[in-house]
Amino acid sequence: MAKQLTSRSENYSQWYNELVVKADLAESSSVRGCMVIKPYGYAIWERMQRALDDMFKATGHVNAYFPLFIPKSFLSKEADHVEGFAKECAVVTHYRLKQNPDGSGVVVDPAAKLEEELIVRPTSETIIWSTYKNWIHSYRDLPILCNQWANVVRWEMRTRLFLRTAEFLWQEGHTAHATSQEALEEAQRMLEVYADFAENFMAVPVIKGVKSANERFAGAVETFCIEALMQDGKALQAGTSHFLGQNFAKAFDVTFMNKENQQELVWATSWGVSTRLMGALIMTHSDDDGLVLPPVLAPIQVVIVPIYKNDEQLAAIVEKLQPLVGALKARGIRVKLDDDDTKKPGWKFAEYELKGVPVRLAMGARDLENGTIEVARRDTMTKETLPLEGVEEHVAGLMDTIQRNILQKAKDFRASVTRTVDTYDEFKVEIEKGGFLLCHWDGTPETEEKIKEETKATIRCIPFDGDKTPGKCMVTGKPSKQRVVFARAY
Amino acid sequence: MAKQLTSRSENYSQWYNELVVKADLAESSSVRGCMVIKPYGYAIWERMQRALDDMFKATGHVNAYFPLFIPKSFLSKEADHVEGFAKECAVVTHYRLKQNPDGSGVVVDPAAKLEEELIVRPTSETIIWSTYKNWIHSYRDLPILCNQWANVVRWEMRTRLFLRTAEFLWQEGHTAHATSQEALEEAQRMLEVYADFAENFMAVPVIKGVKSANERFAGAVETFCIEALMQDGKALQAGTSHFLGQNFAKAFDVTFMNKENQQELVWATSWGVSTRLMGALIMTHSDDDGLVLPPVLAPIQVVIVPIYKNDEQLAAIVEKLQPLVGALKARGIRVKLDDDDTKKPGWKFAEYELKGVPVRLAMGARDLENGTIEVARRDTMTKETLPLEGVEEHVAGLMDTIQRNILQKAKDFRASVTRTVDTYDEFKVEIEKGGFLLCHWDGTPETEEKIKEETKATIRCIPFDGDKTPGKCMVTGKPSKQRVVFARAY
Numbered sequence: 012m013a014k015q016l017t018s019r020s021e022n023y024s025q026w027y028n029e030l031v032v033k034a035d036l037a038e039s040s041s042v043r044g045c046m047v048i049k050p051y052g053y054a055i056w057e058r059m060q061r062a063l064d065d066m067f068k069a070t071g072h073v074n075a076y077f078p079l080f081i082p083k084s085f086l087s088k089e090a091d092h093v094e095g096f097a098k099e100c101a102v103v104t105h106y107r108l109k110q111n112p113d114g115s116g117v118v119v120d121p122a123a124k125l126e127e128e129l130i131v132r133p134t135s136e137t138i139i140w141s142t143y144k145n146w147i148h149s150y151r152d153l154p155i156l157c158n159q160w161a162n163v164v165r166w167e168m169r170t171r172l173f174l175r176t177a178e179f180l181w182q183e184g185h186t187a188h189a190t191s192q193e194a195l196e197e198a199q200r201m202l203e204v205y206a207d208f209a210e211n212f213m214a215v216p217v218i219k220g221v222k223s224a225n226e227r228f229a230g231a232v233e234t235f236c237i238e239a240l241m242q243d244g245k246a247l248q249a250g251t252s253h254f255l256g257q258n259f260a261k262a263f264d265v266t267f268m269n270k271e272n273q274q275e276l277v278w279a280t281s282w283g284v285s286t287r288l289m290g291a292l293i294m295t296h297s298d299d300d301g302l303v304l305p306p307v308l309a310p311i312q313v314v315i316v317p318i319y320k321n322d323e324q325l326a327a328i329v330e331k332l333q334p335l336v337g338a339l340k341a342r343g344i345r346v347k348l349d350d351d352d353t354k355k356p357g358w359k360f361a362e363y364e365l366k367g368v369p370v371r372l373a374m375g376a377r378d379l380e381n382g383t384i385e386v387a388r389r390d391t392m393t394k395e396t397l398p399l400e401g402v403e404e405h406v407a408g409l410m411d412t413i414q415r416n417i418l419q420k421a422k423d424f425r426a427s428v429t430r431t432v433d434t435y436d437e438f439k440v441e442i443e444k445g446g447f448l449l450c451h452w453d454g455t456p457e458t459e460e461k462i463k464e465e466t467k468a469t470i471r472c473i474p475f476d477g478d479k480t481p482g483k484c485m486v487t488g489k490p491s492k493q494r495v496v497f498a499r500a501y
Numbered sequence: 502m503a504k505q506l507t508s509r510s511e512n513y514s515q516w517y518n519e520l521v522v523k524a525d526l527a528e529s530s531s532v533r534g535c536m537v538i539k540p541y542g543y544a545i546w547e548r549m550q551r552a553l554d555d556m557f558k559a560t561g562h563v564n565a566y567f568p569l570f571i572p573k574s575f576l577s578k579e580a581d582h583v584e585g586f587a588k589e590c591a592v593v594t595h596y597r598l599k600q601n602p603d604g605s606g607v608v609v610d611p612a613a614k615l616e617e618e619l620i621v622r623p624t625s626e627t628i629i630w631s632t633y634k635n636w637i638h639s640y641r642d643l644p645i646l647c648n649q650w651a652n653v654v655r656w657e658m659r660t661r662l663f664l665r666t667a668e669f670l671w672q673e674g675h676t677a678h679a680t681s682q683e684a685l686e687e688a689q690r691m692l693e694v695y696a697d698f699a700e701n702f703m704a705v706p707v708i709k710g711v712k713s714a715n716e717r718f719a720g721a722v723e724t725f726c727i728e729a730l731m732q733d734g735k736a737l738q739a740g741t742s743h744f745l746g747q748n749f750a751k752a753f754d755v756t757f758m759n760k761e762n763q764q765e766l767v768w769a770t771s772w773g774v775s776t777r778l779m780g781a782l783i784m785t786h787s788d789d790d791g792l793v794l795p796p797v798l799a800p801i802q803v804v805i806v807p808i809y810k811n812d813e814q815l816a817a818i819v820e821k822l823q824p825l826v827g828a829l830k831a832r833g834i835r836v837k838l839d840d841d842d843t844k845k846p847g848w849k850f851a852e853y854e855l856k857g858v859p860v861r862l863a864m865g866a867r868d869l870e871n872g873t874i875e876v877a878r879r880d881t882m883t884k885e886t887l888p889l890e891g892v893e894e895h896v897a898g899l900m901d902t903i904q905r906n907i908l909q910k911a912k913d914f915r916a917s918v919t920r921t922v923d924t925y926d927e928f929k930v931e932i933e934k935g936g937f938l939l940c941h942w943d944g945t946p947e948t949e950e951k952i953k954e955e956t957k958a959t960i961r962c963i964p965f966d967g968d969k970t971p972g973k974c975m976v977t978g979k980p981s982k983q984r985v986v987f988a989r990a991y
Contacts, residue, residue, distance in 0.1 A: 041575075041631050042619065045568035050647060053565050075543045078535035079621070079652055079668050080591070083598065085531075087606040097607045101570070102595040103621065104609065106656040108573065108587040116577040117587045119594065119618055128609055129532065131569070131593065131621070141531050151843065157540060162569055162652065166596040178569050353641065 016365075018299045023243040027294060031172045034302050034365050036289065044170040044177030051366065052289065054310035056180070059288060060160065062212050062307075063182065066204050072156045072184060077138050079162075080129035085137040088262040092136065095229020099166035101131040101177075131164040136230060136255070136281055139185045140263040147187060147277055149268045154197070155187040163285075173290035174247075174501055181285035187277045189269065191256070194278035195233075198254040201282040202235040205250035213288065214305040214418035215239050215295045216425055217249055218447070218496055220472025225456050225463075228281075232256035238471040238496065240425045241294040244445015246471045246498035249291050252282035290501070296390075296417050302367025303390055305417055306410040313339055313346040313406055314368045318356045318375035325350065328374050331399070335372075335384075338403040344410065364389060369413050370406055374399075390417050431494065435462075435485045438497070442468045447498050449477075451491035453484035462486060462497070471496045506855075508789045513733040517784060521662045524792050524855050526779065534660040534667030541856065542779065544800035546670070549778060550650065552702050552797075553672065556694050562646045562674060567628050569652075570619035575627040578752040582626065585719020589656035591621040591667075621654040626720060626771055629675045630749040637677060637767055639758045644687070645677040653775075663780035664737075664991055671775035677767045679759065681746070684768035685723075688744040691772040692725040695740035703778065704795040704908035705729050705785045706915055707739055708937070708986055710962025715946050715953075718771075722746035728961040728986065730915045731784040734935015736961045736988035739781050742772035780991070786880075786907050792857025793880055795907055796900040803829055803836040803896055804858045808846045808865035815840065818864050821889070825862075825874075828893040834900065854879060859903050860896055864889075880907050921984065925952075925975045928987070932958045937988050939967075941981035943974035952976060952987070961986040 016033065017025045032038050036052030039045075048056065064074070080103060087093045107123030110116075132138065139157075146152060164178045184201060188194040202219055209215045217237035227234045231253035239249045257276040260266070266274045296303040306312050315332055319325040329350050339346040349359055356373070363371055371387040378384055384402055387394040390413050397405060428446025432438045441448055452458060452470065463469050472495070479493045506523065507515045522528050526542030529535075538546065554564070570593065576583045597613030600606075622628065629647075636642060654668045674691060678684040692709060699705045707727035717724045721743035729739045747766040750756070756764045786793040796802050805826065807818040819840050829836040839849055846863070853861055861877040868874055874892055877884040880903050887895060918936025922928045931938055942948060942960065953959050962985070969983045 038635075040568045040628070041572060042568045042570045042628070045570060047568065047632050048566040050563035050565045054563065057564060073540035073544065074547060075540045076538035076670065078530045078532045078537065079654065080532045080535060082531060083607060086598070093607060097598040099597055101593045101619070102598065102609055103591045104594045105592040107589055108576070108592065108620070117573060117583060119592055129591070130598070138530070138532070142537050145528075164569065180566065 016299060016301065019242065026299070027290075028172065030293060030297060030301060034367070036293070037172045039172065042177075044167055046172050046176050046178075048180070048286070051310065055292070055304070055308055056286060056289060058308045058310070059208075059212070060182075063204075063208055063284065064160075066208060067158050067182075067184065070200060070204060072158045074159065075157045076159055076161070077135050077142060079132055081132050081135070081138045083128045083130055085141060086130060088137060089230050089258055091258075092230035092262075096133045096165075097130075099168070100133050101164045101166060103129040103131065132161070133163055133165045134281075134283075135159065135161070135163075135183055136185065136259050137263070140259040140265055140279070143185075143187055143277070144263050144265045147265055147267050150189050150270055153187055153189045153267060153277070154193065156184075156197075157186065158182055158184040171290075173286055173293070176286075179286045181283050183281060183283040186280045187265070188280070189267065189275075189278070191278050194256075194280050195254050198233070198235055198252045198280040198282065201280070202237065202250070202252040205252065205282070205284060206237050208284075209237055209239065209249055209291075210418065212305065212307050213292050213295070214307075214414055214421060215249065215291055216418065216422045218472060218474050219476065220474040220496065222251075222472055223456070223459055223470045223495070225459050226469060228253045230255060230258050232258065236472050238498075239291050239295065240428065240447060240498070241291070241501065242424065243294075244428055244499075246447065246496075246500040247287075247291050247294070248471070248500065249288060250282070250284040253280060255279035255281060295421050297367065300361075300392070301365030303417060304367035304369060306369045306414050309367065309369050310345065311347045311363075311366070311368050312344050312410060313370045313372060314359075314363045315346065315348045315372040315374070316356050316359050316363075317348075317350060318373055320376065322352075324376055324379075325352065328379055331379055332374060335399065335403060339406060342403060342407050344407060370409050372402075372406070388413060390420075433482075433485060438462075438468075438485055439466055442466050442497070442499065445499065447471070447496050449494040450485050450497055451482040451493075452495050453487045453489035453491055455487075458484060458486050468497045468499050471498050471500060506789060506791065509732065516789070517780075518662065520783060520787060520791060524857070526783070527662045529662065532667075534657055536662050536666050536668070538670070538776070541800065545782070545794070545798055546776060546779060548798045548800070549698075549702070550672075553694075553698055553774065554650075556698060557648050557672075557674065560690060560694060562648045564649065565647045566649055566651070567625050567632060569622055571622050571625075571628045573618045573620055575631060576620060578627060579720045579748055581748075582720035582752075586623045586655075587620075589658070590623050591654045591656060593619040593621065622651070623653055623655045624771075624773075625649065625651070625653075625673055625675065626745070626749050627753070630753040630755055630769070633675075633677055633767070634753050634755045637755055637757050640679050640760055643677055643679045643757060643767070644683065646674075646687075647676065648672055648674040661780075663776055663783070666776075669776045671773050673771060673773040676770045677755070678770070679757065679765075679768070681768050684746075684770050685744050688723070688725055688742045688770040688772065691770070692727065692740070692742040695742065695772070695774060696727050698774075699727055699729065699739055699781075700908060702795065702797050703782050703785070704797075704904055704911060705739065705781055706908065706912045708962060708964050709966065710964040710986065712741075712962055713946070713949055713960045713985070715949050716959060718743045720745060720748050722748070726962050728988075729781050729785060730918065730937060730988070731781070731991070732914065733784070734918055734988075736937065736986075736990040737777075737781050737784070738961070738990065739778060740772070740774040743770060745769035745771060785911050787857065790851075790882070791855030793907060794857035794859060796859045796904050799857065799859050800835065801837045801853075801856070801858050802834050802900060803860045803862060804849075804853045805836065805838045805862040805864070806846050806849050806853075807838075807840055808863055810866065812842075814866055814869075815842065818869055821869055822864060825889065825893060829896060832893060832897050834897060860899050862892075862896070878903060880910075923972075923975060928952075928958075928975055929956055932956050932987070932989065935989065937961070937986050939984040940975050940987055941972040942985050943977045943979035943981055945977075948974060948976050958987045958989050961988050961990060
């Protein structure tokens with residue numbers, strides 16, 4: 012097969028890169044670091060968007076749209092934020108091209124230089140808070156619960172499809188509140204929404220927690236996160252939710268009149284997930300044969316492949332299959348009957364395995380005779396032959412079964428590579444094997460930095476759940492309140 | 502009322518600008534020419550997106566995503582295209598900022614100059630056709646039927662909210678075909694989709710036709726369009742669909758092996774509608790009291806306002822209304838019960854009229870006693886008191902009635918200001934009154950240009966439907982195949 016993949020054990024990174032391209036999810040474009048999201052990949056992203064958008068609306072949020080460009084001076088208004096985001100960004104300096112007098116094409120028109128450069132948004136806190144200033148006057152104007160679906164640009168030097176690209180798609184929620192407590196609750200609520208989405212739609216188990224100061228968002232007071240674990244034992248930050256305190260309200264002078272008629276600074280949150288989730292989805296479930304998609308997000312949930320010797324047989328099989336197609340559609344299942352006669356069944360089998368279609372049904376001459384059909388599961392790669400009659404019920408049941416099975420499999424894998432480590436010597440050995448290491452840490456940025464420099468491991472989060480027994484830092488021996496989660500990460 | 506609008510007769514343009522802001526649809530941002538689409542405006546746009554997206558999918562299209570940036574050299578590859586789009590665009594020249602040594606903030610890092618400047622996409626033909634080159638090898642790879650929902654930037658000097666902004670949101674379809682005929686049919690099919698959407702969702706009647714050469718998209722062989730008429734008698738181009746011939750295939754060397762094993766250039770279309778449709782929606786139906794929204798697109802279709810003297814009465818009314826709210830929701834109607842006790846009923850009435858909510862229900866103490874409810878229509882501003890029991894059926898019926906009524910009203914208005922004109926002298930008088938003028942034209946760009954210079958009127962389109970009787974050009978007296986549609990336009 013031309014499409015055969017490098018195996019995960021051979022070269023995990025290459026396996027991923029090949030899979031993304033060969034399964035028609037995305038590819039690199041002519042613009043350095045920018046990807047093209049191909050229709051099959053985009054169809055998965057659309058399902059993610061729809062599910063998340065429904066969840067945001069169910070928690071009281073509305074969508075809006077803010078400008079792509081941010082005046083350079085806005086970035087500087089919040090000291091940490093400019094440190095974090097001004098470094099690598101796309102800068103618009105001119106607004107016109109003109110014909111080169113030498114006839115060689117178009118050149119930048121020097122007469123069309125902007126007075127102030129514009130930055131292509133790397134994130135929108137600054138432009139949004141400069142807008143909220145005009146929207147917020149009284150406590151009656153609060154809370155504001157806005158979300159935006161948008162593209163953002165961060166000029167990354169080393170890019171990988173979905174995981175780290177110069178331009179990516181995301182949603183960014185930006186909320187404004189009258190009290191610290193309310194903002195904090197909002198940030199935590201949205202983290203729960205992300206965790207719910209990751210587990211119940213993507214079938215990706217995540218650890219919920221709070222970031223250490225070193226790993227905090229530039230401008231945040233607290234950053235909450237969900238951390239997933241990939242099959243190579245590396246962690247992937249799958250979503251973040253920030254409690255921004257009054258930092259952006261201060262930077263943009265956003266105050267409100269409270270019920271006691273006093274001016275106060277507004278409290279803020281922001282939260283986002285991006286097309287990076289596609290990377291998490293792919294790397295959590297897929298195998299050496301290709302993608303494995305959770306049925307909830309699969310653009311095609313069931314594919315039906317007729318196996319035939321001649322046109323007459325094909326026609327008979329397709330006719331026999333029509334009621335099944337109808338019955339599956341009636342149950343809301345996304346089904347495709349592939350009767351393309353320019354491709355062989357074997358080619359189709361491999362193709363739909365590569366594309367991660369959860370269930371494949373096949374019917375050949377003998378099935379036609381016997382009134383049976385072959386049912387194959389992508390997650391377990393098992394097959395069974397069942398009576399055609401009533402098979403739609405079995406297939407419908409498989410949607411749930413597969414969704415639960417791949418989540419459980421991912422949970423089991425995570426459990427198998429999560430362990431407690433008590434000494435730094437042991438840590439240095441264990442971290443090479445990958446996985447989550449639960450260790451005591453003294454809470455200082457210095458110790459965290461030392462561990463990162465020496466082992467490339469970072470604190471993924473201080474987990475909300477799990478063992479809260481105090482102990483001693485594995486590096487310094489100083490007291491530690493609870494174990495934190497270490498890993499090497501994407 | 503603080504929110505009172507300038508009337509249309511007083512100053513139509515100011516009425517529009519005020520309405521967009523006061524109805525919370527959009528506002529100008531701190532970035533010149535870029536707008537903020539506010540939640541209420543975005544909720545309408547989302548409904549438009551959803552309906553269009555469903556229609557695109559029903560006609561076999563899929564979504565994908567292509568880069569925001571276009572290398573400068575790409576624009577130059579298609580001669581007409583660069584003429585049309587290189588002039589006013591946002592140019593990214595650098596990819597990093599750095600702290601100003603004088604401590605005054607951040608400045609562009611001169612060391613981070615791009616080798617080749619990047620243009621923020623004004624439209625994506627070039628980047629997409631440079632991608633299609635790798636997707637298309639054989640006739641089996643065709644057709645490609647992709648659509649993209651995206652933001653684009655055209656550096657307009659004079660901007661107006663929704664109608665003409667530097668950044669706007671749109672969808673752009675880009676299809677690739679094996680034959681000229683198939684591409685032409687695709688371009689026409691999508692024009693029909695746009696016309697269907699305009700009439701049946703937006704309740705905006707449109708004329709379908711083809712553009713004259715002067716008004717053609719830069720790079721197209723033919724541009725089809727739908728033209729709407731605003732209440733001030735000016736035309737608004739609401740959507741375009743382009744047959745691009747083989748122009749972009751030539752520019753990017755995109756060929757395919759046909760069934761006869763010969764290399765051929767690929768045929769193309771592109772088609773788009775944008776947030777400009779919001780302008781068309783607003784200007785077609787709204788009045789001096791505010792927005793009038795078609796029920797199909799209204800974020801809130803029915804608002805219920807309790808009228809009460811004290812908390813006890815409010816509680817009794819709200820309790821009485823709950824079954825109605827449930828009954829309306831059960832019919833899929835988007836209903837809001839506004840029991841906010843910080844606002845007076847009169848304020849609410851004005852507010853929901855401003856926001857164009859199609860139906861307002863009000864219940865006071867007497868209604869409570871009598872088992873009645875007041876039903877007010879936004880489109881006709883009429884009220885009637887009806888028995889509460891069974892009112893949900895009447896209200897549900899009103900959704901259709903109002904949708905049809907505002908379409909008919911717009912059609913009647915258009916008919917009242919559409920007339921045939923046979924002499925250029927008469928034309929100069931009539932064009933001052935606005936509306937569509939159906940006139941004979943000799944088919945030359947020179948005559949069209951002369952008319953535009955002397956009267957500011959353009960040919961909106963050569964209409965598909967209507968009178969095809971030949972005649973003589975009103976300016977030159979030369980033969981004309983059919984009347985064309987003239988108007989002053991947005």
